[in-house]
Amino acid sequence: MITATHLTKRYGNYTAVDDVSFECRPGTVTGFLGPNGAGKSTTLRMLTGLTPPTSGTVTIDGRHYTELPNPGRSVGVMLDAAAQHPGRTGRETLKVAASLLDLPRTRADEMLELVGLSGAGKRRVGNYSLGMRQRLGIATALMGDPALLVLDEPANGMDPEGIRWMRGLLRDFADRGGTVLLSSHLLGEVQATVDRLVMIGHGRIVAQGALDELLVGQGAIVRGLEPAGLLAALTGAGLTATPQPDGTLAVDGSPEQVGRVALASGQVIVELREGRAALEDLFFTLTGDQAAVPVAA
Numbered sequence: 001m002i003t004a005t006h007l008t009k010r011y012g013n014y015t016a017v018d019d020v021s022f023e024c025r026p027g028t029v030t031g032f033l034g035p036n037g038a039g040k041s042t043t044l045r046m047l048t049g050l051t052p053p054t055s056g057t058v059t060i061d062g063r064h065y066t067e068l069p070n071p072g073r074s075v076g077v078m079l080d081a082a083a084q085h086p087g088r089t090g091r092e093t094l095k096v097a098a099s100l101l102d103l104p105r106t107r108a109d110e111m112l113e114l115v116g117l118s119g120a121g122k123r124r125v126g127n128y129s130l131g132m133r134q135r136l137g138i139a140t141a142l143m144g145d146p147a148l149l150v151l152d153e154p155a156n157g158m159d160p161e162g163i164r165w166m167r168g169l170l171r172d173f174a175d176r177g178g179t180v181l182l183s184s185h186l187l188g189e190v191q192a193t194v195d196r197l198v199m200i201g202h203g204r205i206v207a208q209g210a211l212d213e214l215l216v217g218q219g220a221i222v223r224g225l226e227p228a229g230l231l232a233a234l235t236g237a238g239l240t241a242t243p244q245p246d247g248t249l250a251v252d253g254s255p256e257q258v259g260r261v262a263l264a265s266g267q268v269i270v271e272l273r274e275g276r277a278a279l280e281d282l283f284f285t286l287t288g289d290q291a292a293v294p295v296a297a
């Protein structure tokens with residue numbers, strides 16, 4: 001289990017990570033989501049002992065990363081897939097990782113196979129695409145058969161097939177009791193992969209919880225035969241309705257409320273559903289500059 005408690009990092013007067021607390025439990029995949037510069041990498045660097053926190057703690061099964069006897073056997077980490085030695089082949093990279101972990105070098109070929117790079121093992125990493133480097137980084141992280149995985153932007157540079165592959169791999173890892181924490185600045189990349197989300201903006205956690213919980217209570221989506229008339233009726237009834245690019249209105253009321261307003265005002269509705277606004281909208285709202293959103297439990 002990963003536990004961050006009031007984790008804070010300041011660089012001079014600038015607070016990159018501000019009072020961040022969250023947990024990642026065994027059997028779950030947690031997405032750590034936020035726009036560029038939100039503080040994700042700094043948090044992951046504190047988690048893996050590379051940057052000391054200004055205050056607060058982050059532990060792995062109750063211990064600091066630096067206190068783990070053989071960290072690579074407990075936590076698989078990939079912080080920067082692009083930073084691998086370009087002159088080594090994929091196989092050499094994994095052999096070095098195996099020897100650092102005191103594992104047989106044959107493990108390198110097993111891992112190449114696992115991440116679908118068997119055919120590219122003899123090529124230099126400098127000639128790999130970013131997606132291939134991500135696969136190699138994941139192979140390195142999995143090398144020591146850890147119970148936890150920490151991956152910074154693993155979907156970066158991966159094509160849709162690669163993302164699908166990674167989703168299956170991480171799901172399987174978590175289903176076998178593993179704990180996964182992965183960061184992303186693009187919700188769409190991780191939405192189908194994660195069970196839980198921790199959203200960060202400007203160094204602060206703006207929301208966290210199960211994916212389903214975060215989607216609850218998002219209002220209603222309605223499409224009227226005369227959108228302008230429906231908008232006026234909804235607004236007149238005290239509801240906030242926002243026109244969407246697809247011609248629907250996103251309303252901060254329940255479908256029943258919207259239906260009643262439409263009935264009372266004689267507006268014809270051609271579509272009405274629970275407003276499970278795309279999580280992307282929630283993400284942008286929560287992390288946008290205007291957002292002064294309190295921390296959700």
Ligand SMILES: Nc1ncnc2c1ncn2[C@@H]1O[C@H](COP(=O)(O)OP(=O)(O)OP(=O)(O)O)[C@@H](O)[C@H]1O
Binds near residue numbers: 011037039043185
């Ligand atoms: N060593 C440092 N010295 C000063 N400022 C830093 C340092 N490291 C990070 N920062 C600042 O802290 C903020 C958070 O950076 P961080 O890399 O954690 O964000 P991020 O969410 O991972 O975004 P990205 O995906 O762009 O890396 C940024 O404004 C960054 O400029």
